[in-house]
Amino acid sequence: MGKHDFGYFFHEGLSNMFSHGFMSFAAIGITVACLLIMGTFTLVAVNANALLQDLEQENEILAYVDDSYTEEQAKALQSKLEAVPNVASAKFISKEEAMESFAEQYPDESLFQDLDPEIFRDRFAIKITDLHQLSQTAEQVKAVSGIAKVNAYEEIAGGFITVRNVATVVCVALIAILFVVSVFIISNTIKLTTFDRREEIAIMRMVGATNGFIRWPFVYEGFLLGFLSAAIAFFLQWGLYAAVAQGVDTNDTLQLIHIIPFQQLWPAVAGIFAAAGIVIGVGGSLSAIRKFLQV
Amino acid sequence: MIRLKDVEMEYDNGTRAIKGITLTIEDGEFVFLVGPSGSGKSTIIKLLTGEVEPCAGRIMINGFSVSNISERQIPLMRRTLGVIFQDFRLIEKKTVYDNLSFVMRAVGASPKEIQKRIPYVLNLVGLSKKSNSYPTELSGGEQQRVAIARALVNNPNTIIADEPTGNLDPERSLELMNLLVKINELGTTVVVVTHEKDLVDHFGKRVVTIDSGHVINDSVGGYVGGHIHG
Ligand SMILES: Nc1ncnc2c1ncn2[C@@H]1O[C@H](COP(=O)(O)OP(=O)(O)OP(=O)(O)O)[C@@H](O)[C@H]1O
Ligand SMILES: [Mg+2]
Numbered sequence: 001m002g003k004h005d006f007g008y009f010f011h012e013g014l015s016n017m018f019s020h021g022f023m024s025f026a027a028i029g030i031t032v033a034c035l036l037i038m039g040t041f042t043l044v045a046v047n048a049n050a051l052l053q054d055l056e057q058e059n060e061i062l063a064y065v066d067d068s069y070t071e072e073q074a075k076a077l078q079s080k081l082e083a084v085p086n087v088a089s090a091k092f093i094s095k096e097e098a099m100e101s102f103a104e105q106y107p108d109e110s111l112f113q114d115l116d117p118e119i120f121r122d123r124f125a126i127k128i129t130d131l132h133q134l135s136q137t138a139e140q141v142k143a144v145s146g147i148a149k150v151n152a153y154e155e156i157a158g159g160f161i162t163v164r165n166v167a168t169v170v171c172v173a174l175i176a177i178l179f180v181v182s183v184f185i186i187s188n189t190i191k192l193t194t195f196d197r198r199e200e201i202a203i204m205r206m207v208g209a210t211n212g213f214i215r216w217p218f219v220y221e222g223f224l225l226g227f228l229s230a231a232i233a234f235f236l237q238w239g240l241y242a243a244v245a246q247g248v249d250t251n252d253t254l255q256l257i258h259i260i261p262f263q264q265l266w267p268a269v270a271g272i273f274a275a276a277g278i279v280i281g282v283g284g285s286l287s288a289i290r291k292f293l294q295v
Numbered sequence: 296m297i298r299l300k301d302v303e304m305e306y307d308n309g310t311r312a313i314k315g316i317t318l319t320i321e322d323g324e325f326v327f328l329v330g331p332s333g334s335g336k337s338t339i340i341k342l343l344t345g346e347v348e349p350c351a352g353r354i355m356i357n358g359f360s361v362s363n364i365s366e367r368q369i370p371l372m373r374r375t376l377g378v379i380f381q382d383f384r385l386i387e388k389k390t391v392y393d394n395l396s397f398v399m400r401a402v403g404a405s406p407k408e409i410q411k412r413i414p415y416v417l418n419l420v421g422l423s424k425k426s427n428s429y430p431t432e433l434s435g436g437e438q439q440r441v442a443i444a445r446a447l448v449n450n451p452n453t454i455i456a457d458e459p460t461g462n463l464d465p466e467r468s469l470e471l472m473n474l475l476v477k478i479n480e481l482g483t484t485v486v487v488v489t490h491e492k493d494l495v496d497h498f499g500k501r502v503v504t505i506d507s508g509h510v511i512n513d514s515v516g517g518y519v520g521g522h523i524h525g
Contacts, residue, residue: 208373
């Protein structure tokens, strides 16, 4: 047999798929679920990571100086603060400067416009080197005498680190498990087709069809199952992501969280889903027809 | 040409079905393979089609050495054979035409070749009008003729039939055997396993008699040996 009769194999693969409508449906359903779970956790991890990076860029601790200190005394704390491990730099901000930048940040709110600088404290904006040690560093800064209060995004950062780590671990574990489950289900669907077609397979062999010829329709069947699953999962993922993003955007208490728009992510999601779907589908079919690899 | 030399074959369960057979069938011959039940006739057929392997001896089929054939060559060897089974083994959800086009496709025939070849073969077996029927809509004799058409359609060098008349009444059996003789006269080697003494006698072809895994007689003419059943 010379040329690869794509049309024929594709047609056979497609009709195989429809000959077991229910099983194919179940296989696609499981694979879609697998891809969706994989995708969702990956996207959560990606977003948590992006947020962490945002935070890392402004990896600042605000250290407020005790009210009883004069500005001169306060400025003198700088060298002590810079001696704390993991502190990259400490920048002094006086009460007046603090008030000005506050007023700049909230220009509309006339209520704050003529605030008394006295309600603001002198402070240091401290940059740190390693965000993972944020909480220890914050503790050490607080221990410096003359520092009354420390305001770090430590809880938020810690939260995101946890989310990212959990999402990553869950992701890896789920991907492994769901991958195996999907391959297994697709493999069984295709085994059912090979069982259905055992007479035809026996006859094809008897008349001298090559193994390749016998296998291709099943490979296409797996390919189609995987690819369809990927397509369905992609659109569901899109819808899900858009819904969650909107929910977060309109929720006041989640103001801080900035969701990466799907427009930026879809090529990667589409590519990964298609690749995973095809690997699952073709892998499943190859495992189903392993025995036809021998004569 | 088919050549078996000192061939022995043992099934996995230890049954020694073939105990040293040497046999040559020339191109264009018509050979009946006869013998009691369990003597090893079907095993010989399976050895020829490559379904089972010999444990000793050598088998040559149409230029292929079956004993040390490479995996890639097995399909090519099988293309030189057309096999007919007692139970027809037609695909019930395909029409007569599709049963034939299916096996042509399986060996890479083009749609053009298929369109040309199938009417010719159906005409040869007298089933031109049944092209679009399903196997279940045909009589036993007609189904067996479809099976013959299918064995012929890829134009093999040799036709091998294991009790092709087993499910047919005597008249249909005679018709079918006449068809195989006609096919043989068109140049195809034919090997037929049968129980039917009357038929074997009627045609006066070469008869190879098997008993307990041995060839006990090989001669032209009628049935030899007394204890033939069927
Ligand atoms: N798959 C098998 N496994 C084990 N033993 C087998 C198998 N097939 C056949 N045999 C044994 O091998 C011997 C030869 O069997 P074979 O089928 O070749 O006989 P046969 O001549 O075709 O008989 P029949 O005329 O009844 O078809 C018998 O003893 C049979 O029991
Ligand atoms: Mg038999």
